[in-house]
Amino acid sequence: MEQEGTNVLYVLPEGFIAEILSRTSPRDACRSSVVSSIFRSTADSDSVWERFLPSDIQLILSSSVSPFLPNFSSKKEQFLHLCDNPLLIDNGTKTLALEKCNGKKCYMIGAKELSIAWGDTPMYWNWPSRPESRFSEVAELLEVCWLEIRGKMETRFLSTNTTYVAYLVFKFKYDASGFDYEPIEVSVKLASGGRPKHGEVKSVYSKRPEETEAEGEVPVKRKADSRSEAEVPKETKTDSVPEREAPKERGDGWMELGMGEFFNERGVDGVVEMSLKEIKVLWCISGLIIEGIELRPKENL
Amino acid sequence: MSSTKIFLKSSDDKTFEIDETAARASETLKNIIDGGCLDGVIPLPNVSSNILPKVIEYCKKHGGDNGSSKKIANGGVDKDKEILPDYDEEEDKREKVRVDELKKWEEEYMDFDQQVLYDLMLAANYLHIKGLLDLTVEKAASMIRGRTPDQIRENFNINSDFTPEEEEEMILIEDEWDDEWAFD
Numbered sequence: 001m002e003q004e005g006t007n008v009l010y011v012l013p014e015g016f017i018a019e020i021l022s023r024t025s026p027r028d029a030c031r032s033s034v035v036s037s038i039f040r041s042t043a044d045s046d047s048v049w050e051r052f053l054p055s056d057i058q059l060i061l062s063s064s065v066s067p068f069l070p071n072f073s074s075k076k077e078q079f080l081h082l083c084d085n086p087l088l089i090d091n092g093t094k095t096l097a098l099e100k101c102n103g104k105k106c107y108m109i110g111a112k113e114l115s116i117a118w119g120d121t122p123m124y125w126n127w128p129s130r131p132e133s134r135f136s137e138v139a140e141l142l143e144v145c146w147l148e149i150r151g152k153m154e155t156r157f158l159s160t161n162t163t164y165v166a167y168l169v170f171k172f173k174y175d176a177s178g179f180d181y182e183p184i185e186v187s188v189k190l191a192s193g194g195r196p197k198h199g200e201v202k203s204v205y206s207k208r209p210e211e212t213e214a215e216g217e218v219p220v221k222r223k224a225d226s227r228s229e230a231e232v233p234k235e236t237k238t239d240s241v242p243e244r245e246a247p248k249e250r251g252d253g254w255m256e257l258g259m260g261e262f263f264n265e266r267g268v269d270g271v272v273e274m275s276l277k278e279i280k281v282l283w284c285i286s287g288l289i290i291e292g293i294e295l296r297p298k299e300n301l
Numbered sequence: 302m303s304s305t306k307i308f309l310k311s312s313d314d315k316t317f318e319i320d321e322t323a324a325r326a327s328e329t330l331k332n333i334i335d336g337g338c339l340d341g342v343i344p345l346p347n348v349s350s351n352i353l354p355k356v357i358e359y360c361k362k363h364g365g366d367n368g369s370s371k372k373i374a375n376g377g378v379d380k381d382k383e384i385l386p387d388y389d390e391e392e393d394k395r396e397k398v399r400v401d402e403l404k405k406w407e408e409e410y411m412d413f414d415q416q417v418l419y420d421l422m423l424a425a426n427y428l429h430i431k432g433l434l435d436l437t438v439e440k441a442a443s444m445i446r447g448r449t450p451d452q453i454r455e456n457f458n459i460n461s462d463f464t465p466e467e468e469e470e471m472i473l474i475e476d477e478w479d480d481e482w483a484f485d
Contacts, residue, residue, distance in 0.1 A: 006458060008415070011416075020445065023442035026376075028446050033461060036459050088337070
């Protein structure tokens, strides 16, 4: 800001510029790379980008089962790849991706790794593989009157000092029914050292957005609507009871429903448990496909 | 507090006095002291008399604990805190007051122009004063965070040294990035 100031590049060795840039963020580093040629070489350097990668990245990569992992020419390239291409880990039961703006970890626990009530009973749940899923199998609900899904994750794998939000990632099939009777109960709680620290139970809507406008107590079947299940409307309206959450489009063909959040401070030996249930009314529901539960850092800058 | 005095000589031959406890905030000085080379003056050929008093001021404030705050100071006691659920609330409050006070001090301490920032950073690196290095690097990082390339150039007095063609390419890259990030 001061006009008479000194050009930083005459004073500080490049190592310092790298140290300074590594304390900013991936986004800031990218912007810095157009400042000048020295800034560019530093802002693109491995010494800066390895600080944006999780510290246990080598361990994660070695446990990856992703078939086509390119040979990265730089840490920056590796970072950006991991932002856009979730890495299959733990024998393909989970994926890891990085948040582009801050490098924080984002996990998805595949349906197979969740405990789904009656999930093993072929009469109720089917396990097809779907091309649009990152996992080899997804859970397809045929019909059930007791919907209960639980998942857990050790907090030591998550980024520290970070508020995470858990989302159920799913979609409705064209013939989905039974989802507009009762709100679904979701909860996320952090259990560390045996005592739950933070838990909340809230109810959310699960039903398809286009049905929120239809009154009626009977599930409204879309008449002669040849809409494919992948094309769910963009908007999620909850005009009727606005304070309750409803599912949102993810942009990858799936929808997501917020289940709750928790703050992972140091990630020491805790477990976070997510659950979702609709067991009060015992209506029969059907036509739901579950990809998994995602744990994603809450939006921040 | 021990009152043993240490003498430091700046690059421009000026001598400054500092308490031994304060001097130990610097890893480099600590090693010299522990190495027993205490007679006479410690020459610091990389630190000028403009910056040395500023360094000494920091060391005085952080003498003994190396600037890495509370935790180390009461060693084992702190570990018990983790296990016992009902640790001393009063102690906690005092700690908070101390931390707040230190933040305020740091804010005032760090109020200087860029040349001092760079020199202080170099001195902190040379003298291995981790707390001070962190503080200065952090300040420089805050001059980049959330800024546009132009603002960064201005903050650090840098001129773009790209050729017009490169410049054009840069602008494209920049736009591309902005679009990508905006999507998040």
